[in-house]
Amino acid sequence: MIDRDGYRANVGIILCNARNEVFWAKRVREHAWQFPQGGIKQGETPEQAMYRELAEETGLKPEHVRILGRTRGWLRYDVPEQWLRREWRSHYRGQKQIWFLLRLVGRDSDVSLRASPDPEFDAWRWSDYWFPQESVVEFKREVYQLALKELSRFLDHQAGRKRRTRSQLLQEAGQR
Numbered sequence: 001m002i003d004r005d006g007y008r009a010n011v012g013i014i015l016c017n018a019r020n021e022v023f024w025a026k027r028v029r030e031h032a033w034q035f036p037q038g039g040i041k042q043g044e045t046p047e048q049a050m051y052r053e054l055a056e057e058t059g060l061k062p063e064h065v066r067i068l069g070r071t072r073g074w075l076r077y078d079v080p081e082q083w084l085r086r087e088w089r090s091h092y093r094g095q096k097q098i099w100f101l102l103r104l105v106g107r108d109s110d111v112s113l114r115a116s117p118d119p120e121f122d123a124w125r126w127s128d129y130w131f132p133q134e135s136v137v138e139f140k141r142e143v144y145q146l147a148l149k150e151l152s153r154f155l156d157h158q159a160g161r162k163r164r165t166r167s168q169l170l171q172e173a174g175q176r
Contacts, residue, residue, distance in 0.1 A: 001042060004117040007076055009040040011050045012147060015102045016056070020129050020155050025057070025106075025121035027114070033135040035144070036121075038095065039106070046070070054102075057120050059112030065102040069154035075099060077143045086169065094139075099147040101154050145160035 003011045013036040015023035024033045038053035040046060047067075054060050078094040104110075113121045129148065133141050 001040060002092060003096070006091055006097040008092065008094070010037055010095045010097045011040060011046050011053060012037040012075075012097045012099040012143075013050055013054055013102060014099060014147060015060075015104055016129065017104050017126055018154070019126075021126035022129055022131065023130070024125050024127050025060070026123040028119060028122045031135070032137050033142065034137070047100075050100045056116045057113075058102070058124075059115030060106065060110055062088060064104065064110045066105050068101040068103050069151050070101070071099040071147060071150050075143045075146050077140055080139055083089030083139075097143065097147075099151060101151040118173075
């Protein structure tokens with residue numbers, strides 16, 4: 001679905017583990033890493049599209065994740081003309097996305113990049129939430145930064161931190 005301004009409705013997925021590391025996936029036969037994303041089909045809600053794309057691209061099902069939050073509105077990026085198919089150039093500008101932040105409640109072994117007959121990714125890894133995004137195609141970087149920033153408020157900021165003993169906490173309090 002392309003709107004009258006030339007933007008295709010899309011969802012983006014930031015999947016994090018218990019340590020607040022994010023799921024990065026490498027596109028097939030490319031050196032570009034990205035978050036899972038995909039178009040919203042006619043009649044689908046953004047949440048329905050998110051679950052469909054998550055299953056197609058990662059093999060994860062709704063029971064493997066928990067929704068922590070979503071962006072308040074659409075985040076947009078323009079696709080450079082050289083990346084567009086010739087027949088799209090007159091009416092397509094880029095993507096408008098609703099981003100979801102998910103927590104993996106399943107296991108890493110639940111991820112299957114071969115869940116669909118035409119996989120988009122051939123590798124994946126966990127990376128720091130604020131991982132430098134040089135490996136993301138340049139025209140998507142700003143939207144990634146905006147999504148990560150807006151959704152960071154939903155994270156458990158204690159996750160990923162080493163649990164300290166009571167004596168360590170008392171010792172730290174005494175040092176202040």
